[in-house]
Amino acid sequence: MSSSERPEVIEKEVKEKDYKEEDKDEEKGGFVDKVKGFIHAIGEKIEEAIGFGKPTADVSAIHIPHIDLHRAEFVVDVHVTNPNPVPIPLVDIDYLVESDGRKLVSGLIPDAGTIRAHGSETVKIPVKLVYDDIKNTYDDIKEGSIIPYKIKVDLIVDVPVFGRITIPLEKTGEIPIPYKPDVDLGKIEFNKFSFEETVATLHVKLENMNDFDLGLNALDYEIWLSDVSIGSAELSKATTIEKKGNSVVQIPITFRPKDFGSAIWDMIRGRGTGYTMKGNIHVDTPFGPMKLPFSKEGGTTRLKKNNEEGIDDDDEEIYVDFDAAC
Template sequence: INLDKADIVIDVLVKNPTPIPIPLIDINYLIESDGRKLLSGLIPDAGTIHARGEETVQIPMTLIYNDIKKTHDDIKPGTIIPYRIRFDFIVDVPVFGRLTLPLEKTGEIPIPYKPDIDIEKIKFERFSFEETVAVLHLKLENKNDFDMGLNALDYEVWLSGVSIGGAELTESTKIDKNGFSFIDIPITFRPKDFGSALWDMIRGKGTGYSMKGHIDVDTPFGAMKLPIDKENGTTRIK
């Protein structure tokens, strides 16, 4: 699951108690939410269920969020929607011919929204014009109706239009639904690269920044990799 789509695989265990193999000719499926169609499709020639045997049939589906939002504009990012999947298994049984076996599954699926980020302040640990060690105090806001467990993030940061680099950071913290969490990110940069903007930073004036990257999170719906992106932000030096 990401911001663009949700790949879903439904495992269906099909048992055949008869002494003869039964071909699965087609599988039709329909996904609905509150009676509204989200997706439908057909899987042809789904295999054969062996005599007195059983098979796990995998049914892959992909929900494209933009398609859903174009059709149902009241479905908003960050929400959780209920779904019902209806299957029709079409089998060819000797003597009886073709039969349709219906099956339903219900559940919930998220429409994820990217987190909001803000560098609230930058604290110097060691300062020199050649190399400065500092800590970014980062605020992460979860705008989704479900909890997130942050596992890692990768990022690049620009201060006053100058890249101060980036890194991958392994960090474990929980971000409650519609809540926020704080992370301290260590950085090292060369203040002399900033030119005249350095003096504004030292005097405590607002410092412009941008930040881009991704976070890896666990959710009740599985793992997600979500982008983080902030342009034209303002932070302060302490």
């Protein structure tokens, strides 16, 4: 063969070799793709046949079973649905409560239970807000105010096929920082006056310093004049004390003035004597029922008549007047 023909032969051999290599790569790639596709199809068929899927969840409700001047207790209801044919465990529940981007409280609940196969469960997350902790951390949060909150919940579940999954949830709302009511005893109006038994009516002024209405349902109290208890009782009384407003409640009471000793004579002579009143008001609020304690000490009491004369005229109204507290 002449030297001029060799390049053509060599080039042909190289082209044939390159063609064979490309053909092998195509055959190899096609086989791998077919295997992957087969495995994927088998996986989908298995998943479809067995019924594995990702669980779903949402915050169905938030309850406030207890709230008072010191703390608020939440219960967050999280409804979780499991579409799988086997139970799935709740590995962890991580929660955070914040207000305007500021952390109020957070916590972690490990091993929170199991969601049954092809079923759903309501998981309850207890949360406690201590008002002193909040007020000590954030000076601008004042008693009597209403603050916004956001609850963030991360549910971590372990699902076959998928592994561990985190389901993030959020819910917003408002919570009050209650302010205890201010109580003043304006006067005691006597319906029947005698040293053995006196029937009277207490005129009690309740002032609501909160940014929300108080629906007064009941009031329990005990009152002392000159360190002598003149009675205690629980009164059912329905009235509404509007936010930043006040209301006067009339409370009937029966007592024996002769038990006061010298204190009753000081009142009659106009010298006055101190008083103390303590108790609780039971109210409804937009956030649930509350039991709010009150205490009032001091003041000066004087026995008077409307005509400012003696106390022996049965036709005149006799009452005990209470000056401003000391």
